[in-house]
Amino acid sequence: MIKVQNLTKKFGEKTVLEDINFTVDKGSIYGLVGFNGAGKTTLIKCIAGVYEADEGCALIDSRNTFTDAAVRAGMFYVPDDIWFMPYSTLEKMGRFYSAYYPDFSFDTMDKLCEVFGLNKKAKLNSFSKGMQRQAEMILAVSAQPKVLLLDESLDGLDPAKRNIMNNMILDYSAQKECSVIISSHNLSEISDICDRVALIDGKRIVFDCCVDSVGENRCKYRLVFTDDKTPEDFAGFDVKKIKCDGKIVTLSLKGDREENEAKLRAMSPVLTETFPLTLEEVFLEEMEGSEHDFTEIFS
Amino acid sequence: MxxxxxxxxxxxxxxxxxxxxxxxxxxxxxxxxxxxxxxxxxxxxxxxxxxxxxxxxxxxxxxxxxxxxxxxxxxxxxxxxxxxxxxxxxxxxxxxxxxxxxxxxxxxxxxxxxxxxxxxxxxxxxxxxxxxxxxxxxxxxxxxxxxxxxxxxxxxxxxxxxxxxxxxxxxxxxxxxxxxxxxxxxxxxxxxxxxxxxxxxxxxxxxxxxxxxxxxxxxxxxxxxxxxxxxxxxxxxxxxxxxxxxxxxxxxxxxxxxxxxxxxxxxxxxxxxxxxxxxxxxxxxxxxxxxxxxxxxxxxxxxxxxxxxxxxxxxxxxxxxxxxxxxxxxxxxxxxxxxxxxxxxxxxxxxxxxxxxxxxxxxxxxxxxxxxxxxxxxxxxxxxxxxxxxxxxxxxxxxxxxxxxxxxxSKVPDACEIESVSVSLPDAFSSDEGYSSYESGIQLKIDKTLRVRSYDRMVVEGFESREDIERIRELNTLLSQQKKEDKGSYSFLFIYKLKNGRTVKRLYTDGGEAAFGKALEAVKTDVYRQFAAKSLEYLNYIDAGYLFVSPNMSSAVIPAKLYNDYDRKAELIRCLEKDLLAGTLDPALAPGAEVLGYICVHHYQVPTAAQSDEYNENGPATLTADYSPTEDDGVLTLVNYNVFPVTAGMENTLAFIKSNGLDGYFKNRVETEEITVCTCVPDSDDIAISDDTGKIAAKKYPADYVMEFYTEYGEVTAAQMELPDNAQKVTDKAEIEKLEKKIRLTGYGCYGNKYARLLLSDGTVVFAYLPE
Structure with a gap:
């Protein structure tokens, strides 16, 4: 089990992560989403022991990942910027990792190479970016870790390989009770394979919930009123997004659905439509300022 | 798996x-x-x-x-x-x-x-x-x-x-x-x-x-x-x-x-x-x-x-x-x-x-x-x-x-603290390369004194008497209190062994004439003489060397006699040691002392023709034990040699010279036509014949011999060599005679001192040191 407690990380005077708390159970796949530069990679590196947290800590089975090297022997970190030894092959990298991972399985590596169609004797620097990612994932799973940290590891894969990769992660996690943390910008993919998802907004986690219940406390409505409405008319709601077009109002609300709907009914709309929110919509709503009028810029 | x-x-x-x-x-x-x-x-x-x-x-x-x-x-x-x-x-x-x-x-x-x-x-x-x-x-x-x-x-x-x-x-x-x-x-x-x-x-x-x-x-x-x-x-x-x-x-x-x-x-x-x-x-x-x-x-x-x-x-x-x-x-x-x-x-x-x-x-x-x-x-x-x-x-x-x-x-150790002191003193007899036959590539290291680099001076050990210790302390004090205008480039190394077991070292590299003069007092001591006598022993180990007797430096061409005879060389060395210990061979040869001639022990130097391109730095190709050069072989260059001035009081050495039939060579003088006196200055490119230490070794070349050391003007012959602006030419016979008595073949010279170029009547040129 991964437990992050009050983790704070600063780069000089700039606070990148502040008071981060979450838990990943055994066999659970946890998704980390956030805009570019939100701190996803920094958080994963703190968990991996690459960075030392300024406050708080990351624990795996109650052992600090930075100070306790033995716990890292059961954890594999797949960074976004992959590195292989110069002029090495999958075989050679397998031997490198086998020195540090006691349960490294060359059998698993061979079989996975067949599945992904990679030649384990070919030079890794001759692989494309996607193939290198596949190679790194093969090595990661072959190490048979209890914890897998994947930092944008699924990016750059073609749809077929991505599908295989997703299935591999799901099966491995289920079979080995491996805790997995994945960071990605592909929100639909995150929602497909992750049990829980957390959104990092600059410094903090703004929400952390099960994928299934992402839209539980959120709902999107389109309402038609008899008279024109302004955003001030909805001041009593926890509005995430609102667009008033005369009598037609489109808004996204956070909070208890029944309560919100009751309040909306009290405003006597002529027409009410309800839409559940996808993870992407929730993400975009949380990332303010994502709408721009480029016509002004390019005119 | x-x-x-x-x-x-x-x-x-x-x-x-x-x-x-x-x-x-x-x-x-x-x-x-x-x-x-x-x-x-x-x-x-x-x-x-x-x-x-x-x-x-x-x-x-x-x-x-x-x-x-x-x-x-x-x-x-x-x-x-x-x-x-x-x-x-x-x-x-x-x-x-x-x-x-x-x-x-x-x-x-x-x-x-x-x-x-x-x-x-x-x-x-x-x-x-x-x-x-x-x-x-x-x-x-x-x-x-x-x-x-x-x-x-x-x-x-x-x-x-x-x-x-x-x-x-x-x-x-x-x-x-x-x-x-x-x-x-x-x-x-x-x-x-x-x-x-x-x-x-x-x-x-x-x-x-x-x-x-x-x-x-x-x-x-x-x-x-x-x-x-x-x-x-x-x-x-x-x-x-x-x-x-x-x-x-x-x-x-x-x-x-x-x-x-x-x-x-x-x-x-x-x-x-x-x-x-x-x-x-x-x-x-x-x-x-x-x-x-x-x-x-x-x-x-x-x-x-x-x-x-x-x-x-x-x-x-x-x-x-x-x-x-x-x-x-x-x-x-x-x-x-x-x-x-x-x-x-x-x-x-x-x-x-x-x-x-x-x-x-x-x-x-x-x-x-x-x-x-x-x-x-x-x-x-x-x-x-x-x-x-x-x-x-x-x-x-x-x-x-x-x-x-x-x-x-900067404190000079107190006399009561000192058990003994060693100090580098002018080595009257050695040349630049003193103790090594460098050209053969085989360095001879005979005793521990030779392990220490002596800055072209010997580090003399054994000053233990109160008088000697005080004399050395005075030298040290003089060096530490020198004013800028008094400085030169004599170097002195002091090694004090204290009674508490510590060893304290002092090094001075800008000793002037006053310090040099003070050091010569120590050269006149028994300790120095004994040390110098012992160090002469190394001469016995030099294989391919020549021993010759030279008239005074005004002589031209080839020295009188050459020996490659180890037994005879050993005998001469014993005579020199005896005269040294008796005090008649004075390492600090006073200017004005009557010098009858010089004995030179030559290290592995081949007689060459008077052209630099025939100068063989690697030793003779045809050296044999009985080789004896003649006038036709040209002039020997006196590099890598030990020079011992012979004075009237050196009974043992004179007896050796007489018994070997060499005394006639002291009479073979060549007139000096002209002496030019110059002063060494630091970093002067005009001093073509001084080495980095500023020491001048007497070198004798025929006038058309191309200088080994290049001036800023390029290769020049001995006679052509540009002299500094302060050079003073002397042609008056009486003055020349006076200067000749002062001139010494072996140089203690360094910056601030004078050297002389002698132009001899047979056309050779000699460079030598002129003490104040």
Whole structure:
């Protein structure tokens, strides 16, 4: 089990992560989403022991990942910027990792190479970016870790390989009770394979919930009123997004659905439509300022 | 299939992988040394065998002296020694980058720091891999040469002791470079910064040592140079000269010479059975090894909490930047100090100028370096306090050298504290190369006095009487209180053995005429005479030398007689020793003393024709035991010789000369037509015949002989040589006669003294020393 407690990380005077708390159970796949530069990679590196947290800590089975090297022997970190030894092959990298991972399985590596169609004797620097990612994932799973940290590891894969990769992660996690943390910008993919998802907004986690219940406390409505409405008319709601077009109002609300709907009914709309929110919509709503009028810029 | 080990030894595996990755690199210095360096050793082995076959080592054989070993490189001061040492240093630095460079890039550090090995074990395992590799690199080439020695010269404990010394010295040098680089890498984030800062850090001890030494000469008046700092007794005999401060190449050479091993143990070593083998001094190298291990320990501890976010970024360690600024700034300020110190400015003005220039140099240096690394004026402004710290450190150094060192180290030990003292005194009889037959490539080291570089003077031991000790103390005091206008370039080394067991050393390199005159008082003592008599023994070991009697220096052409007869030479040496001990052979030959002629012992010099292109520096090709040159062979050049003036009181020597039928040669004088008197000045290119020490050895050439030493005008003949503007020509016969009585063949001359060029009636030209 991964437990992050009050983790704070600063780069000089700039606070990148502040008071981060979450838990990943055994066999659970946890998704980390956030805009570019939100701190996803920094958080994963703190968990991996690459960075030392300024406050708080990351624990795996109650052992600090930075100070306790033995716990890292059961954890594999797949960074976004992959590195292989110069002029090495999958075989050679397998031997490198086998020195540090006691349960490294060359059998698993061979079989996975067949599945992904990679030649384990070919030079890794001759692989494309996607193939290198596949190679790194093969090595990661072959190490048979209890914890897998994947930092944008699924990016750059073609749809077929991505599908295989997703299935591999799901099966491995289920079979080995491996805790997995994945960071990605592909929100639909995150929602497909992750049990829980957390959104990092600059410094903090703004929400952390099960994928299934992402839209539980959120709902999107389109309402038609008899008279024109302004955003001030909805001041009593926890509005995430609102667009008033005369009598037609489109808004996204956070909070208890029944309560919100009751309040909306009290405003006597002529027409009410309800839409559940996808993870992407929730993400975009949380990332303010994502709408721009480029016509002004390019005119 | 799962990996065989259930709990892998990550430490051992990291160490093994690190060591194996360096193996190809360690071959390079070994290969270079063997390919390009061992040729000298095997060449000398071959030469030695030729000398034996030609009967030229028979004297050594009679004395049961034999070559014990021969290691390359041959002596320090040669460019090739520097080259090999730099190669070893570069290999060590490269190894550190290979092992620890993973810290400087994000993608590599991501992998290594997320592995199941702690940071301290990761660092230590890689460090140990490097240490093992260094041991192999330092050992392998010299082990091969040791085996060659074993095969050619046989086994001897001295050979293995020398091998051990060379191995330890090279190991210490490489370990220091490797450790400093590893430490620097662990504190920084980028390759370019790591390369620059590790290079400066490696030379910083030399820079600071050189800087402090130079600053002492300016800020600590009366303080001895080079021995006013904590490295006293361990610092090698750096040949400090003012001109080296002006010449950057010489200065850099001096800085690096702090690191160069292989100076005491190199070349061939010959000894007679039963002679004492002087043990090597490991002090400096033990310090280097100890300091390296301390640095490694600190690096390992700091590495545990290394902020990996600095990987790929520059300007992440202002402390190291500041250290580099202090080291380089101190060194550059010392150059300024030396420049002004040799000017006419007062001492106080020089100190202020030194401090001010140091502050400016540091401010500019820090600004340039910091802006280069951080690339942001805002960040530079925030870190300006580091500059303040660097300047404070520099001012503390100035203060320490000027006040602390002056008061503590300029003190001459009290007479009651001193058990005995040794001092370097003018060696009346030797030439530039004094004790070695350099050309043969075989250096003869007979006793422990020869292990010490004497700055062309002998370090005379054994002054124990109260009178002698007081005399030496007076000389020391005089040197420490010299005014600028009194200074010259005589060098004096004092070694005081105190009653409390300590040894205190003092070195002065700017003694003037007054100091020289004071030193001559010590030359007249029994201790000196006994020491000089004993040192003459070495002359018996010189195989291929000539012994000849020369009339006074006004004589032309070939000396009267040549001997290559060891027994007769030994007899003459015994006579000279007796006269020396009797006090009739006066090493400090007073001007005006009536000299009947000179006896010269000539080291391995072949008679040549009077053209430089026929001058054979490597010794004669046709030398035989009964060779006796004639007038047709041309003029002998009196280089590499020992000259003994013969006066009327030297009964034993005169008896030898008479019994060998040589006294007729003293009557064979050639008139001097003209004498030109000049004064030596520092760095004067007009002094074509002086060497770096300023000492002038008498050289006699025919007028059309092309000078060995080139003036700024290019090759010139002896007669054509441009003389300085202050030259005074004397043609009056009476004046010439007066000057001739003062002129001495062997030179004590140095800057500030006069030398004379004699133009003889037969066309030859003689250069000699003219004491005041």
């Amino acid at each position: 799962i990996s065989r080990k259930s709990s892998p030894d990550s430490f051992g595996i990291t160490l093994r992988k690190g060591f194996m990755s360096l193996l190809p690199v360690c071959i390079i210095p070994a290969l270079a040394l063997i390919l390009f360096g061992s040729g000298g050793v095997f060449g000398r082995i071959s030469e030695y065998r030729q000398l034996v076959a030609r009967g030229m080592m028979s004297r050594a054989a009679e004395l049961k002296a034999e070559v014990i070993y021969d290691f390359f490189p041959d002596g320090d001061g040669e460019i090739i020694v520097m080259g090999f040492c730099l190669l070893f240093m570069a290999a060590a630095i490269f190894a550190a980058f290979l092992l620890f460079g993973f810290m400087l890039k994000k993608n590599t550090s991501n992998v290594y720091y997320s592995l199941g090995i702690s940071r301290s074990r990761l660092f230590v395992s890689k460090y140990l891999a490097g240490v093992l590799w260094i041991a192999l690199s330092a050992c392998l080439p010299f082990l091969i040469l040791a085996v060659a020695n074993l095969l050619f010269y046989g086994n001897s404990p001295e050979m293995w002791k020398t091998f051990l010394y060379i191995f330890i010295s090279v190991f210490a040098l490489m370990l220091f470079c490797f450790t400093v680089t590893a430490f620097v890498i662990s504190q920084l984030g980028s390759y370019i910064e790591a390369v620059i800062i590790s290079a400066v850090c490696i030379v910083s001890p030399g820079l600071i040592n050189r800087g402090i030494s130079a600053l002492l000469s300016v800020t600590a008046k009366g303080s001895p140079y080079n021995y006013g700092n904590w490295l006293s007794n361990f610092v090698s005999f750096l040949n400090y000269r003012h001109e080296l401060i002006y010449k950057p190449a010489g200065t850099i050479w001096d800085t690096f010479s702090l690191y160069f091993p292989l100076n005491t143990a190199s070349g061939s070593f010959m000894m007679a059975k039963g002679d004492e083998f002087v043990p090597f001094n490991y002090g400096k190298y033990i310090i280097f090894i100890f300091v390296s291990l301390v640095i490694a320990l600190i690096a390992a501890l700091l590495h545990n909490h290394r902020k990996n976010e600095k990987a790929g970024f520059m300007g992440t360690c202002p402390v190291l930047e500041g250290w580099c600024v202090v080291a380089v700034g101190t060194f550059l300020a010392s150059l300024v100090a030396s420049f002004f110190g040799n000017s006419e400015l007062g001492d106080g003005t020089v100190k202020v100028l030194t401090a001010a220039s140091g502050i400016v140099i540091m401010a500019v240096g820090y600004t340039v370096v910091d802006l280069f690394f951080v690339r942001s004026f805002k960040a530079y402004r925030k870190r300006l306090w580091h500059l303040a710290v660097s300047i404070c450190a520099f001012l503390i150094i100035i203060f320490a050298t000027g006040v602390v060192m002056n008061s503590v180290y």
